[in-house]
Amino acid sequence: MKYRNKILLGFGFLIFFSIVTILINVFIIQETAKKIRDITETRFKIDREVEESSRLIYKISADVWNAMLYDEANREPFIELLNSDAKTFYKNIRTIIELTDKAHEYEILNINFKAYYGYSMSILSTYNLQIVSGKKETLDHYNKIRDRLNDQLKTTVIESKMQLENALHKLNNDLTSTVLFLILFGFFSILLSIVLSFILAEKLTHPIDYLITLSKNISDGNYSIKVDYSNLPGEFSHLATAYETMIKNIEKAVTSLKLESENRMNAEKNISYQEIFLDNIINSLSVSLFAIDTFGKITLQNIKASQLLEKYNKTESEFVWGQLPFLADYHKVINDVMTEKQEIILEKVRFKEEKNFYFDIKIFPLTSCDTSGAVILIEDISxxxxxxxxxxxxxxxxxxxxxxxxxxxxxxxxxxxxxxxxxxxxxxxxxxxxxxxxxxxxxxxxxxxxxxxxxxxxxxxxxxxxxxSVFKMSDLNTITQETITMCRRTFDKIITIRFSPYPENVPVYCDATQLSQVILNLCINALHAMTFMRDEKEESGGYLTVEINHITCDQIFYSSHPNAYEKSYWVLSIKDTGIGMTKETIDKVFDPYFTTKDNGKGTGLGLSIVYNIISLHHGYIDVYSEINVGTEFKIYLPASNTTKERKISEANRTKILSGTALIIDDETDITKSVGTIMSVFGFSVLTAKNGSEGIDLFKENHNTINIVILDMSMPGLSGFEVFYKLKEINPKVKILLHSGFKDVEKVEKLLADGASGFLNKPYTMDELFSKLKKIL
Missing domain, CATH: 1.10.287 (Helix Hairpins)
Incomplete structure (x- = not known):
């Protein structure tokens, strides 16, 4: 018989014996439980019948005395009731006799009840109540018979219940013994199973452990090991034979593979190292890197690029401009780079999908290793x-x-x-x-x-x-003049400010606010250099000279500014007669947080910001300084062309507009002054001092109102809310917004939803006329 069959047969016999034993004990438990249930039900029935019988004994006595209240002619119903109670009592006693083996005792109980019943009938046959009540010995005798009968009933029942209790106690003992046997049987079965499992595990695991050791030696390359068949019973010996054959075959294969593997490893080691090194470099980049072929399919990407794809790729497209939708606008640019083999750098790009983020995109042609395509670098500079x-x-x-x-x-x-x-x-x-x-x-x-x-x-x-930042064509003369005017109004009068504008317009593509900030920062630095930064013995004051000139670049300029590419530049010069700077200070002057001022009189950010702003404008800044003579900053900005703006003449602004205007503003002086101007323009004017009043006026006159001038900031209903109320009444109404402070987000939202324009308070008559003419 096979080894595994012996094991199965042994476990099968053990399981069969356990199941039979458990079934027998379960049957015994079920039978015992049934008997306990029957005895319990018998007790309940006896209690119920005894209680009913005891009640009848006393009821008969009560009925007898009730009947004596009537004369003999009217006692017939009570006699019938007495007979009915007697029958019920006999029936209850018969039921109790059937449930117990105390038949003799209950027969005596029946005899005593007959005597009680007969005595009760004899009392009823007495002529009247006075005769009976006068015989005390008769009444006492009757009550004694009743009480004795009731005591006998209770005594007999107690004996019957004691007999049932003994039987129930015996059954409980039998049930406990059976359950205890089952528990002990289960415990010994588990113990036996554990012992057999250990024996079986030893028998099974010993040859398995031997085979595992054999396999480990093979995996470790020890092919000279000999198989010991004495440790391998039954089928394990056949398995060992197969192992022995396999060892010989593996030994031959390994010998040939070793030689080939060594050759390959030596060849691949250098390649693998270079690939890992290159991957580490690419994945260490803080920018997203894509390599694409000439068709635009991605051939390589780093970790940052994968993260970018996970965020934006919503399609099944194979092409980089399909997987990254914001590159679709640069499809032609990428193709031009691959065709012309010339790199392109796109600075401060903003995508529609990420309006709050800025990116630098660098595209390089890929031509090495017989591969054409491009490398795209996307850097988040937000x-x-x-x-x-x-x-x-x-x-x-x-x-x-x-x-x-x-x-x-x-x-x-x-x-x-x-x-x-x-x-x-x-x-x-x-x-x-x-x-x-x-x-x-x-x-x-x-x-x-x-x-x-x-x-x-x-x-x-x-x-x-x-x-x-808002870049557009602006006049550098105007920007500088406005800033210098502010300085003249706010600087100490001991500073003499001179400004020499360029004779013609100075068009530059710039953010006017940022350039004004640059000029103001440099002028403030000049002010400080000529006042509190002087030695206490020196007199404060001096000259601040601002000039604008134009230069055509030569080789000297290009050599000192190697990244310059324009042919000509505007030069903004800001010169002071202050304390000046040393060469060491000039070398650090544009470093963030570097300052030569006392604590609390400068953050060290001014010139760093100036440098960054000029760099954003593709310009350059040079510094010239001499101790106790002064400092000059020269700012170079790319030169561009300009166009002249046409102005509205005084003659054209009056009496060419007409219609009805509604002015809604909580400032009475504003509604009065703007209303007067609108009247001069030729309008009939309605005014409202708050949003609710304005809505009511518009409801009444919306068919005749041509323009609404609406204040953005009012108590109660704001201009933002009033705008939508007016649009509900007449979606085509033209609404001109005005406010003393421009909440950019709200204004842009209203302009997108149909507002006709916006004016910042205060504004002039010309500015209002120009805006109205454009709207109407």
């Missing part, structure tokens, strides 16, 4: 841009702190001009001296002061407000 913006904002706030006193002084001067001019006009009007020439002169003075105040507020807002 963090760097944001840091630059934060530095600029910090510098703006520092500039505001520096200029705050000057702003306040200039603003107070403007208010003085406005208030004094208005006081004079009020005086002339009250006196009736309506001299047109004087009123016109005062009006012009007030108007010019208002323009100065408006410019001052705009300058302050441009310094404090964080905004995105």
């Amino acid at each position: 963090t760097s841009i944001k840091k630059d913006e934060q530095l600029i904002q910090m510098q703006k706030m520092e500039t505001v702190n520096i200029l705050a006193g000057g702003f306040a002084h200039d603003f107070n001067n403007i208010l003085s001009i406005i208030m004094s001019s208005n006081s004079l006009m009020k005086h002339y009007l009250e006196k009736g001296e309506l001299i047109q020439e004087k009123l016109l002169d005062l009006s012009i003075t007030t108007y010019n002061a208002g323009v100065r105040a408006s410019d001052l507020v705009k300058n302050l807002l441009s310094l404090t407000k964080k905004q995105e």
Whole structure:
């Protein structure tokens, strides 16, 4: 018999014996439980019948005395009730006799009940109640018979229940013994199984362990091992024979493979090392790298590139511009690089999918190793841009702190001009001296002061407000003039400021706000160099000279600025007569947080920001300085052409518009002044002092209203909410927004949803006319 058959037969017999034993004991438990249930039910029945019988004994006694209250002629119902109770009592006793083996005792109980019943009937046959109640011995005897009968009933029942309790106790003992046997049988079965398992495991694992050792020796390359068949019973010996044959075959194969493997390993080792080294370099790059073939299919990518694909690839496309949708706009550029073999660098690119992020894209032709295609590098420079913006904002706030006193002084001067001019006009009007020439002169003075105040507020807002870069063609003369004007108003008068603009327009492609920041930073540095940075013994003050010139580049310029590519540049020169700088200071002057000022008087960010802004404009900055003589900064910006703007003439702005205008603004003076201007333009004017009133007016007159001028900031309903209410009434209504502060997000949202335009308060009559003409 085979080894495995012996094992199966032994375990089969053990399982069969266990199952039979368990089934027998389960049958015994079931029978015992059934008997216990029967005995319990018998007890319940006896209790119920005894309780009913005891109740009948006392009920008969009560019925007898109730019957005595009536005369003999009316006792018939009680006699029938007595007979019915007697029958029920006999029936209950018979039931108890059937449930117990105390038949003799219950027969005696029946005899005593007959005596009780007969005595009760004899009492009922007595003539009246007075006769019976007068015989005390008769009543006592009757009550004794009743109580004795009830006591006998209880005694007999107790004996019957004791007999049942004994039987139940015996059954419980039998059940406990059976369960205990099952537990012990289960325990010994488990113990036996464990012992047999250990014996069997020893018998099985010994040859298996031997075969495992044999296999390990083979895997370790020990092919000279001999098989010991004495340790291998049954089928294990056949398995060992197969192992022995396999060892011989493997030994032959391994010998030939070893030689071939050594040759390959030596050849591949160098290649593998180079590949790993190259992969590590590529995957260590902080930029996304793609290599593509001439068709645009990706042939290689690093980890950063894979992350980029996981984020943006929503298609099954094989091409890089399909997997990265934002590269679709540069499809032609990529093809041009592969065709012309000329690299292209795209700086500060923003994609539609990631409007808040900036990227540099570098595309290089791939021509080595008989492979054509391109390498694309995509670098996220958003963090760097944001840091630059934060530095600029910090510098703006520092500039505001520096200029705050000057702003306040200039603003107070403007208010003085406005208030004094208005006081004079009020005086002339009250006196009736309506001299047109004087009123016109005062009006012009007030108007010019208002323009100065408006410019001052705009300058302050441009310094404090964080905004995105907006590059467009601007006049460097104008930008510089506005900044110099601000400096003249805010700088100490001991500084003489000279500005020499270029004789013609100076067109540059720039962010005007950032360039103004550059000029202001350099002027403030010049101010400091000529005031508090001087030695205490030296006199504060000096000259600040600003000039704009034009140069055509020569070899000397290109050698000192090797990355310059324009043929000509505008040169903005800012020169002071301050304390000057040493060569060591000049070398560090553009480093972030480097400053020569005392603690608390400079962040060291100003010139670092200046350098970054000029770099963003593809320009250059040079520094010339001499101790105790002064410093000159020269800024070079690429030269571009410009176009002249046409202005609206005074004659064209009046009486060429018509219709009805609704002005909604919580400032009464605003509605009054703008309403007067609209009347001059030829409009009929309706005014509302809040959003709710404006909506009601528009509901009544929306068919005749041609334009609504809506304030963005009002108490109650804001201009933002009122806009949509008006659009619900008439979707085609033209709405011109105006506000003292431009909330860029809200304004752009309303313009996208149908607003006709936006004006920043304060604005002039010309600016309002120009905007209305464009809208209407």
